[in-house]
Amino acid sequence: MGTVIKDMSLSAFVAGFVAVLIGFSSSVAIVFQAARAAGADSSLIVSWIMALGLGMGATCFFLSLWYKSPVITAWSTPGAALLATSLDNISYAEAIGVFVFAGLLTVITGISGLFDKVMRLVPLQLACAMLAGVLFKFGLSIFDSMMSDVLLVSTMLLTYLVSKQVIPRYSILLVLVVGVVMVLGRSDESLMSGIPFELGRFLWVWPEWNLGALVGIGVPLYIVTMTSQNIPGVAVMRSSGYNTPVSPLISWTGVTSVLLAPLGGFAFNLAAITAAICSGNECHKDPKRRYIAGLSAGIFYWLAGLAGTSVVALFSIFPSTMISALAGIALLGTIGMNLKSAIADDENREAALITFLVTVSGVSFLEIASAFWGILFGAICLLISKIKR
Template sequence: MLRILNDVSLSALVAGFVAVLIGFASSVAIVFQAAQAAGADSNTIVSWIMALGFGMGATCFFLSLWYRSPVITAWSTPGAALLATSLGTISYAEAIGVFVFAGILTLLTGVSGLFDKVMRLVPLPLACAMLAGVLFKFGLSIFDSMMSDVFLVGIMLITYLVSKRLVPRYAVLFVLVSGVAFVLAKSDAQLMSTIPFALGSLVWVWPEWNIGALIGIGIPLYIVTMTSQNIPGVAVMRSSGYQTPVSPLISWTGLTSIMLAPLGGFAFNLAAITAAICSGDECHKDPKRRYIAGLSAGVFYGLAGLAGTSVVALFSIFPATMIAALAGIALLGTIGMNLKNAMADDSNREAALVTFLVTVSGVSFGGIASAFWGILFGVICLLISNIRLK
C-alpha cells in the first residue's frame, strides 16, 4: 500500500479517468443496440452496463496491481457491433450461451499459450505499424470533429499545444477541463439536474445452447475480439516497453467473460485505444509508475458499473465531437511514437509501411479485422524481402 501511495500521480489518475470516459462514451450506444438485439428490456440493459463495468474494473485493477504495468481491459466494441446485427433470430438465453462459448474459446487460447507464442513472432516494427494504423483514425477525428464544432475542438487543441509546452504531464487534464467547461458553459444550467442518480440491479439468466448460434455467432465473436482488440492490445504493451506475459491476461479476460456472461458481460478483452492513453509518456514519464493509471481505470470502471443508468446519462451530456477530439488529442503522442518506431529500421521499413497501410485501409476478409491482415501482409512482405537470391 505504501508503494502505491508513493507511485500515485495526478497525471496517471487522470489518464485512467480519461480512458474510462472515452471507453464508455465512444461505444456504449453500440452495447445498447447489442442488448436490444438480444431481446433485453431496460432493466436487463442496465445489468449489462453493470456487469461490463464490474468486469473491466476488476480486471484493470487487479491485473495492473499484480503485474505492475497498465493493463487496461475493455468490452469488445466490434463484438457488440457483430451482436447487434446477429442476435435477432435467437432467444436471450441462447445469446447468453453464445457469450459463454466465446469466453471458453478465449480462455482456452490463453491457457494453451498459443496467442502469446504467435505474438512473439511478430517483429516490434510491424506491431508498432499496426498499432499506428489502428490509432490513426483517432488522430484524424480531431480535425473531422473540428469541421462540426470548430470552437470546441479548436479550444481543446490550443489548450493541448500550450499545456504540452508548459506542463506536459497534465496536458490531457487541461484538455479535458477545457472541453467540459466549454460544453457546460453552452448548455442549459439545469442540465445536470436531469441526470437520475440511482443504482441499478443485476439480472442473471442461465445460458441455453443452440449449436447453430454457437458456430454462427460465437466463433465470429471470438475471432473479431481476438483480431480487433487483443492483437492491438498486445501491440500497445509491447510498443510501450512492457513485456507483461500475454497468455495469463487473455485467460483472465476469458474467465471474466464466462463468469459475467449470464449478467450481460458479453466479451472482455485487452484494450488498445484506452490502453495507449494509459501507457504513454503523457501518463507518467516513469514507465514503472504508469500502473497507477490501470488502478485508476479499474476504480472508475467499477464506479461506472455501480452507477449504471446514471453514468450512461452523464456521458450522454458530452457531444460526440468532444469525445472524438479528446481521444485523438490524448493519442497524438502514441501515434507519433509508433510511427517513428515502425519506420526507424531500414530493413523493416517497407514491411512496416505495408502493415500500416493495410490496417488503416480497414480491409476485412471473412469478417476478420484489418489489424490481423495488416500483420499478416507485413510478415509476408518481410519474409519475401529476406529471401536471399543466389
C-alpha cells in the same frame, strides 16, 4: 499498499479517468444495440452495463496491481457490433450461451499459450505499424470534429499545444477541463436535471445452448475479439516497453467473460485505444509508475458499473465532437512514437509501411478486421524480403 501510495500521481490518475470516459462514451451506444438485438429490456440493459463495469474494473485494477504495468481491459466493441446484427433469431438465454462459449474459447487460447507465442513472432516494427494504423483515425478525428465545432475543438487543441510545452504531465487534464467547462458553459441550466441518480441491479439468466448459434455467432465473436482487440492490445504493451506475459491476461479476460456472461458481460478483452492513453509519456514519464492509471481506470469502471444508467446518461451530456477530439489529442504522442518506431529500421521499413496502410484501409476479409490483415500482409512482405536476402 505503501508502494502504490508512493507511486501515485495526478497525471496517471487522470489518464485512467480519461480512458474510462472515452471507453464508455465512444461505444456504449453499440452495446445498447447489441443488448436490444439479444432481446434485453431496460432492466437487462442496466445489468449489462453493471456487469461490464464490474468486469473491466476488476481486471484493470487487479491485473495492473499484480503485474505493475498499465493493463487496461475493455468490452469488445467490434464484438458488440457483430452481436447487434446477429442475435435477432435466437432467444436471450441462447445469446448468453453464445457469450459463455466465446469466453471459453478465449480461456483455452490463453491457457494453451498459443496467442503469446504467435505475438512474440511478430517483429516490433510491424506491431508498431499496426498500432499506428489502428490509432490513425483517432488523430484524424480531431480535425473532423473541428469541422463540426470549430471553437470547442480548436480551444482544446490549442490548450494541449501550449500546456505540452509548459506542464506536459498535466496537458490532457487541462484539455479535459477546458472541454468540460466550455460544454457546460454554453448549455442550458436543465442539462443535469435529466440525469437519473440511481443504482441498478444485476439480473442473472442461465445460458441455453443452440449449436447453430454457438458456431455461427460464438466463433465469429471470438475471432473478432481476438483479432480486432487483443492483437492491438498486445501491440500497445509491446510498443510501450512492457513485457507482461500475455497468456495469463488473455486467460483472465476469458474467465471474466464466462463468469459475467449470465449478467450481460458479453466479451472482455485487452484494450488498445484506452490502453495507449494509459501507457504513454503523457500518463507519466516513468513507465514503472504508469500502472497507477490501470488502478484508476479500474476504480472508475467500478463506479460507472454501479451507477448503471446514471453514468451512461451523464456521459451522454458531452457531445461526440468533444469525446472524439479528446481521444485524438490524448493519442497524438502514441501515434507519433509508433510511426517513428515502425519506419526507423531500413530493413523492415517496407513491411511496416504495408502493415500500416492495410490497417488504415479498414479492409475486412472473412469478417476479420484489418488489424489482423495488416500484420499478415506485413509478415508476408518481410518473409519474401528475407528469402531474397
